[in-house]
Amino acid sequence: MASNGLPPSPPALPPIPPNIGSITASQLIGSLLNFYLFGVLSVQVYVYRTCFPQDKTSIKAMVYSLFLFMALSTCLNAADAYFWYAAGYGNLIQFSQAHISPFYTPIGGSIVASVIQLFFAYRIWIIKKSALPLSIVIAVVSIIQAIGGMGGGIKAYVAANQDHDELRTVLVYMWLIGDAVADLMIAATMTVLLTRASMNSQRQSNDIVKRIVRLIIETNALSASVALIGLILFAGVPGTNYFVCPTQILPGIYANTLLVTFNNRAFANNGRNLSQQAASFAEPNYPRPIAPMTFAPNPNRVLVTTQKVTDMDTSDISLNRLERGPSSDKPLSAWND
Incomplete structure (x- = not known):
């Protein structure tokens, strides 16, 4: 011991x-x-x-x-x-x-x-x-x-x-x-x-x-x-x-x-808008995509919305919309339902 x-x-x-x-x-x-x-x-x-x-x-x-x-x-x-x-x-x-x-x-x-x-x-x-x-x-x-x-x-x-x-x-x-x-x-x-x-x-x-x-x-x-x-x-x-x-x-x-x-x-709406964004990224007022593409529950309808906001003038907002389907339909978002 x-x-x-x-x-x-x-x-x-x-x-x-x-x-x-x-x-x-x-x-x-x-x-x-x-x-x-x-x-x-x-x-x-x-x-x-x-x-x-x-x-x-x-x-x-x-x-x-x-x-x-x-x-x-x-x-x-x-x-x-x-x-x-x-x-x-x-x-x-x-x-x-x-x-x-x-x-x-x-x-x-x-x-x-x-x-x-x-x-x-x-x-x-x-x-x-x-x-x-x-x-x-x-x-x-x-x-x-x-x-x-x-x-x-x-x-x-x-x-x-x-x-x-x-x-x-x-x-x-x-x-x-x-x-x-x-x-x-x-x-x-x-x-x-x-x-x-x-x-x-x-x-x-x-x-x-x-x-x-x-x-x-x-x-x-x-x-x-x-x-x-x-x-x-x-x-x-x-x-x-x-x-x-x-x-x-x-x-x-x-x-x-x-x-x-x-x-x-x-x-999603790449084309013209994204090329413009890429060209202006070095500028202080580059565009910010803040409005998304949304899918409607009706698969025959696609709604794309992009919104541009500049640091220089927040009131300068432009919308470009790509829309297919009857204009009377109310846009719905499959991501937000």
């Missing part, structure tokens, strides 16, 4: 393996990309606040709540990075702990994805009422992926917050497969609806719809591709944590997808 009064020595740490880079790179790269995506989101939120102060309160509440949630998630990610790479430098036992990462991935990530996917499902129903069954299918898939993500994250906490491999359950498959399927369905449905709405339309309004279709395809295809990459790494490379990086950045991609979609309304 030892009685020297000294505290017991800590257990010896496992030696650092030669492949330490491949073990630690996924979380590090994912964290760095998360910080980058939050910076982009901050700019997007500023643009949204500047350009669209007239949006409905519910839409603005969703945008700002999403921003605050992503700010909290980024702070938690920074705390994890400190836990893994600073306080736990060289400690593989500490690095193997999930710590608080399940909160922002996959719990927070699945919630953010579900909110945005449900929003797009509602937009699809607003654009075309007969697409309600498809909107319901998208909503169900979105809820299933949210259940999978939240279940996987809760399991990590319940399992004594140990190794990241504790997340390798059917819940993770529900989460990642549901993400990809919902995004692909949204991209395909919106493309079909908007393309049909642009048929037999004026050339300029048709170009606007094509821009929107391209944006929807690009943004939803990006999030679906990242989810599929995470799924492939998760299922195809067992015993590694390579899947952490793509799954870690999914919430930031989804949040930026929503804000890019909103802010694109300010530049």
Whole structure:
């Protein structure tokens, strides 16, 4: 029986393996990309606040709540990075702990994805009422992926917050497969609806719809591709944590997808107006697009409005409107309903 009064020595740490880079790179790269995506989101939120102060309160509440949630998630990610790479430098036992990462991935990530996917499902129903069954299918898939993500994250906490491999359950498959399927369905449905709405339309309004279709395809295809990459790494490379990086950045991609979609309304009528704006950006009174393009629930009608305000004379306001459909119809906004 030892009685020297000294505290017991800590257990010896496992030696650092030669492949330490491949073990630690996924979380590090994912964290760095998360910080980058939050910076982009901050700019997007500023643009949204500047350009669209007239949006409905519910839409603005969703945008700002999403921003605050992503700010909290980024702070938690920074705390994890400190836990893994600073306080736990060289400690593989500490690095193997999930710590608080399940909160922002996959719990927070699945919630953010579900909110945005449900929003797009509602937009699809607003654009075309007969697409309600498809909107319901998208909503169900979105809820299933949210259940999978939240279940996987809760399991990590319940399992004594140990190794990241504790997340390798059917819940993770529900989460990642549901993400990809919902995004692909949204991209395909919106493309079909908007393309049909642009048929037999004026050339300029048709170009606007094509821009929107391209944006929807690009943004939803990006999030679906990242989810599929995470799924492939998760299922195809067992015993590694390579899947952490793509799954870690999914919430930031989804949040930026929503804000890019909103802010694109300010530049939908690109052509002449945007070329004039680009030419005058160096001037102190450059134009600010503050009136967005709006879709009416009737897909045969497109309304584009841009408003120009100068710093020199705030009373000098000019409106350029591109409108198709009966002039007696009251303009409605599919984004603000």
